[in-house]
Every structure is written in C-alpha cells, then in structure tokens.
Amino acid sequence: MLKKVYISNVNCITPLGFDVETNIDNITKGITGIQKHEDKSLMKDSFCASIVNENDVDEAFAKVTSEGKFTKLEKMMILALFPIVNEVEITDKTAFLLSTTKGNIEALKNKSDESIEEAHLGTLAKRIANFFGFKTKPIVVSNACVSGVLAISVAKRLIQSEMYNDAFVVAGDIVSEFVLSGFNSFQAMSNEPCRPYSKNRTGVSLGEATAAVLVTSNRENAKVVILGDGSINDANHISGPSRTGEGLVRSIESAMKEANIDSNSINYISAHGTATPFNDEMEAIAFSRIGLENTPVNSLKGYYGHTLGASGLLEVVIGIQSLLHNKLFASLGFDEMGVSKPINIIEKTENKELNCFLKTASGFGGCNTAVIFEKIK
Amino acid sequence: MLENKTYIHSTCVIQKNKIVLNGESIFSNEIEGFNDFAKKFYQEFEIAYPKFFKMDSLSKLAFIGAELLLKPIIDPLKENNIGLLFANKSSSLDTDVKYQESISESESYFPSPAVFVYTLPNICLGEISIKHQLKSENSFFIFDTFNSSFMENYANVLLNIKKADKVLCGWVEYFNEEYKGFFYLVSDEGEIEHTKNNIEIEFNK
Numbered sequence: 001m002l003k004k005v006y007i008s009n010v011n012c013i014t015p016l017g018f019d020v021e022t023n024i025d026n027i028t029k030g031i032t033g034i035q036k037h038e039d040k041s042l043m044k045d046s047f048c049a050s051i052v053n054e055n056d057v058d059e060a061f062a063k064v065t066s067e068g069k070f071t072k073l074e075k076m077m078i079l080a081l082f083p084i085v086n087e088v089e090i091t092d093k094t095a096f097l098l099s100t101t102k103g104n105i106e107a108l109k110n111k112s113d114e115s116i117e118e119a120h121l122g123t124l125a126k127r128i129a130n131f132f133g134f135k136t137k138p139i140v141v142s143n144a145c146v147s148g149v150l151a152i153s154v155a156k157r158l159i160q161s162e163m164y165n166d167a168f169v170v171a172g173d174i175v176s177e178f179v180l181s182g183f184n185s186f187q188a189m190s191n192e193p194c195r196p197y198s199k200n201r202t203g204v205s206l207g208e209a210t211a212a213v214l215v216t217s218n219r220e221n222a223k224v225v226i227l228g229d230g231s232i233n234d235a236n237h238i239s240g241p242s243r244t245g246e247g248l249v250r251s252i253e254s255a256m257k258e259a260n261i262d263s264n265s266i267n268y269i270s271a272h273g274t275a276t277p278f279n280d281e282m283e284a285i286a287f288s289r290i291g292l293e294n295t296p297v298n299s300l301k302g303y304y305g306h307t308l309g310a311s312g313l314l315e316v317v318i319g320i321q322s323l324l325h326n327k328l329f330a331s332l333g334f335d336e337m338g339v340s341k342p343i344n345i346i347e348k349t350e351n352k353e354l355n356c357f358l359k360t361a362s363g364f365g366g367c368n369t370a371v372i373f374e375k376i377k
Numbered sequence: 378m379l380e381n382k383t384y385i386h387s388t389c390v391i392q393k394n395k396i397v398l399n400g401e402s403i404f405s406n407e408i409e410g411f412n413d414f415a416k417k418f419y420q421e422f423e424i425a426y427p428k429f430f431k432m433d434s435l436s437k438l439a440f441i442g443a444e445l446l447l448k449p450i451i452d453p454l455k456e457n458n459i460g461l462l463f464a465n466k467s468s469s470l471d472t473d474v475k476y477q478e479s480i481s482e483s484e485s486y487f488p489s490p491a492v493f494v495y496t497l498p499n500i501c502l503g504e505i506s507i508k509h510q511l512k513s514e515n516s517f518f519i520f521d522t523f524n525s526s527f528m529e530n531y532a533n534v535l536l537n538i539k540k541a542d543k544v545l546c547g548w549v550e551y552f553n554e555e556y557k558g559f560f561y562l563v564s565d566e567g568e569i570e571h572t573k574n575n576i577e578i579e580f581n582k
Contacts, residue, residue, distance in 0.1 A: 102473075105473060105477075108477040109481070119470060119473065120470065122520065137521075139518060140518060140519035142468055142498050142517055143515075143516055144497045144500075154516065157531070157535075157538070158531070161534045161537070163530045178473075178496075181480045182488060182493035182496065185489060185490045231514050232513060232515075233506040233514075233515045235507050238500050239490070239494045247512060250512055258538070364499075365497060365500045366507070367503070367515060
C-alpha cells in the first residue's frame with residue numbers, strides 16, 4: 001500500500017490579492033485581474049493581461065526582508081512561500097520544487113554572460129532555495145503549461161518513494177515581452193478578457209502569478225489528500241492539442257485508476273480552459289469521452305489569465321478552497337456554449353457540497369496532466 | 378514501498394561529434410557544428426523523417442538518442458508504455474536567445490511561431506512521443522548538474538506505481554554549440570543494475 005500524500009497549506013500572489021482569502025473574496029465577487037495595458041516595454045500596441053502591480057510587490061516584500069536584490073518574479077515566489085514555510089521544520093528530507101516555464105527570461109534583454117546565467121532556471125531556483133535555507137537540491141519542473149500541476153504530482157510521487165517526507169512547491173511566471181510576442185505570433189491573443197468555452201471567445205489572455213503549497217505525508221492539518229495523477233502525452237502535435245483529447249483522456253483515466261474511483265465520484269473539474277478554440281474543444285471532447293459531461297466545470301483563466309507555469313498550481317490552490325468552502329465558482333467570461341460537446345460550465349457562483357475535484361492542464365509539446373484531490377473530513 | 382529490481386537495458390552518449398551506443402562508438406565525424414553533425418547522422422542512418430529538419434538543436438539531440446535506444450525495442454503494432462524522463466541544465470536557452478534576438482531590434486522585429494514553440498524544453502519530449510507514438514508519462518526537469526539520484530528515484534517510481542513499463546531517461550544539455558546527450562533505458566531486464574552508482578559510471582564513460 002502506497003503512502004497517502006496530502007496538501008496541508010497553500011498560498012498565492014496574484015493581481016486579485018496577496019493571500020488566499022483576498023483572492024477568494026474577489027473571485028466570489030466576479031472580479032477579474034485582466035485589464036487593458038499600455039506598456040511599450042512589453043508590447044508595441046495595447047494588450048490585455050492580468051499583471052501584478054510592481055509597487056504592491058515591493059511594499060509587501062519590504063515587510064519580509066530589506067536584504068538582497070531580487071527580480072519581481074523572485075519576490076513574488078518568496079512572498080508566496082513565506083507564510084507557509086514556517087509550518088514545518090526544513091530537514092534533509094524536505095524537497096523544494098519550483099515550477100516555471102520562462103523564469104527570469106527578461107534577463108536576456110541584456111546581452112552578456114551574466115544575463116545568460118541570470119536566465120538559467122537553476123539560478124532562480126537556487127536563489128529561492130538559499131533564501132529559505134532548503135537543504136536539498138532544488139527540483140525545477142519545466143513542462144510547458146502543465147508544469148504547475150505536474151509539480152504537485154512529482155512531489156507526491158517522490159514522497160511515496162520515500163525519498164522525501166514533505167515538499168514545498170512554488171510556481172510562477174510573469175508577463176514578459178518574450179511571451180507576449182510569442183503568443184501574439186501565434187495570433188492567439190484576445191483583445192478583451194478571455195472567455196473560456198464561449199462561442200464569443202477571441203483567444204488567450206496572459207497573466208502572472210505565483211502560488212505555493214506544502215505537500216506532505218503528515219496528515220496533521222491536511223486539507224486534501226492527493227488520490228491519483230497522470231501525465232500522458234498526446235503524441236500528436238507539438239503546438240496544438242490532439243483533436244480527440246487522447247492524452248488528456250488517458251491522463252484522467254490513469255489518475256482515476258490510481259484513485260480507485262469512477263467519474264461519478266468527481267464533483268467538480270477545474271479545467272485548463274485557455275479560451276483558444278482548439279484547447280477548449282479538445283477538453284470538451286475528452287470530458288465527454290470519460291462521462292464527465294455533466295460534472296460542473298470551470299476555467300479560472302477569466303480571473304487570472306493564463307499564468308503558464310503558475311496556472312496549474314494556482315488553480316489547485318483555488319480548487320482546494322472550492323472544496324473547503326463547498327462553493328463552485330463561476331467560469332468568468334462564459335456566456336454561450338462554444339464547444340461542440342456540451343459540458344456543464346458553472347455559470348453562477350453557487351454553494352454545493354463538494355468532496356472531490358479533478359484538476360487538468362494541457363500544453364505545448366502535447367503534454368497533459370490530471371490530478372484528483374479529496375477533502376479531508 | 379515494494380521494489381522490483383530494475384536494470385539499465387541500454388545506453389547512448391552523444392558528445393563531441395561522436396555517438397557511443399552501448400559502449401561502442403557507432404558514428405563520428407570531424408564536421409563543424411552540431412546541426413551538420415546531426416544531418417550527417419540522419420543521412421547515414423536513413424532516418425527518413427523530414428520533420429527532423431524543423432527541430433531546434435535540443436530536439437535533434439533528444440531525437441537521435443531516442444531513435445537509437447527505442448527503435449530496437451518498439452513494436453509499432455502495439456502500444457508501448459515507455460515513460461520519458463528528461464532533464465538538462467540550460468532548458469531551452471539556446472533557442473530562447475535566438476528568439477530574443479528576433480524581437481530585440483525594432484527594424485528586424487520578427488517573432489516567429491515556429492521558433493517560439495521551441496522555447497520550452499519539453500518540446501523535445503513531444504517530438505519523441507510523436508515519432509514513436511508514445512502515449513505515455515513524460516516530464517522535463519532542470520538541474521545544475523546531472524542529478525543521478527533524482528533520475529534513479531523518479532524512474533523507479535514510474536515503474537513501481539505502474540505508470541510505465543519502461544522508462545527512457547535522458548540528459549540533453551545544449552547551449553551555444555556545447556552539448557552532451559546521455560540516454561539510458563530503464564527496464565526490468567538487462568545486465569547493469571539500475572543504481573545511482575551505475576548511472577553515474579555510464580554518464581561519465
């Protein structure tokens with residue numbers, strides 16, 4: 001029998017707040033962090049994105065420390081971890097996982113050996129690890145847009161292998177010229193806040209955030225138990241999802257098999273929902289193939305935009321709050337059904353007894369991840 | 378956790394214009410630059426997969442290693458549940474730098490989606506998965522140096538919890554023409570025991 005692995009503490013830093021409670025208040029009120037921005041250093045034309053105010057970050061960070069020089073992303077990662085690191089003693093059986101796609105990619109704007117060093121994800125991880133005094137080698141998960149939720153799955157598996165007793169997981173990405181121009185080159189960017197699954201969607205909104213969780217084998221203070229997980233590739237295309245949702249279907253099936261539950265036990269799906277037609281359609285097909293077409297589903301991208309390597313972890317943090325508060329949050333931006341297989345999009349925030357939720361994500365490279373969480377009673 | 382014995386079934390090292398498969402040098406040349414080296418390999422080994430030429434260097438490196446280790450064991454008529462566990466130091470920075478150059482000067486501003494897609498390290502896993510039709514577990518990690526204990530542990534986890542029947546492990550470091558590819562297949566059969574020590578011996582050969 002494998003060890004049970006839990007999540008016992010969570011935090012997030014987003015445009016909707018610097019703690020979980022403020023984020024939940026704003027989500028409940030239907031507030032979005034996505035706004036129109038004019039910033040020539042990021043993009044020539046105006047663009048929509050969910051961006052954390054830098055002055056707010058500096059102000060909050062000044063309360064943590066006045067020492068050292070850190071980038072905005074590093075400050076946001078430290079702020080996310082800071083309140084939860086005190087929860088357990090850091091030992092040589094405490095893992096530190098960091099999830100990101102592009103880390104401090106903005107360093108590449110200066111052409112020098114130092115900036116290349118700065119852009120290395122290992123440099124970022126080492127800086128955060130040193131700040132908190134983690135004793136083990138940082139593990140950086142960089143697997144496109146599934147990174148954040150994959151990091152939870154990796155932490156769980158490593159704890160089950162008895163390599164570690166617990167793991168701090170932090171995830172983050174920021175809105176950079178690099179990523180904005182890239183998504184724009186795919187003509188995937190929306191000129192208004194994104195509308196996942198809607199007939200009237202016009203593409204992705206990018207966002208920035210950090211999130212942190214403590215994954216542990218210790219049941220004390222546990223909020224959820226991680227029942228099962230899977231991360232299976234589509235083997236179909238490097239920049240678009242499989243039309244049949246094959247990799248996502250298999251990832252969910254792998255997670256359900258491990259959890260030893262069927263689709264009826266899942267009360268809520270926190271989906272990826274980037275608001276690109278290919279992604280949304282693929283997810284709807286996958287969910288209906290597994291018999292999850294009636295299960296309430298939302299995408300949180302309407303509140304936060306697509307926060308890339310942070311998104312999976314951030315959405316797990318919010319999903320856990322759904323279970324704890326017995327609340328389904330509206331899939332912001334949704335109006336008319338825009339996918340060919342009808343799914344049960346949450347249109348209004350409502351109270352409902354919840355026990356178990358499924359988090360999914362899909363990304364470039366054909367990757368998919370699914371993780372199932374159950375509330376501790 | 379109950380553990381079955383696992384083995385290093387086969388290995389491949391690609392560095393300095395040379396490919397060593399299971400301890401035996403199978404290909405080398407004096408040509409300048411990795412991409413020309415890779416092209417020569419492609420021709421000599423009759424790969425016949427034109428998509429290869431669209432890939433960035435990191436993906437080409439990963440592709441060659443996977444080709445050499447997977448081809449002998451894959452049955453194209455069956456499902457092959459071979460997990461992919463890859464890592465490196467420089468992520469996709471080699472392509473990141475090229476992409477950054479394409480957006481740095483306003484006169485030559487030309488962000489290309491075909492380049493941008495390779496600014497993620499796990500794209501090479503997608504390329505391997507497509508070529509060998511592996512609908513299987515895959516994940517990409519970044520470490521400062523090759524982390525043998527992590528690789529050993531995580532490959533064993535995938536096998537022990539039955540998420541994969543075999544695991545193809547890879548260290549695919551590529552930055553600015555400096556590269557090293559180290560690949561090994563972990564399976565329940567083989568002659569070299571799958572231990573941290575043996576992984577390191579193979580890595581340093």
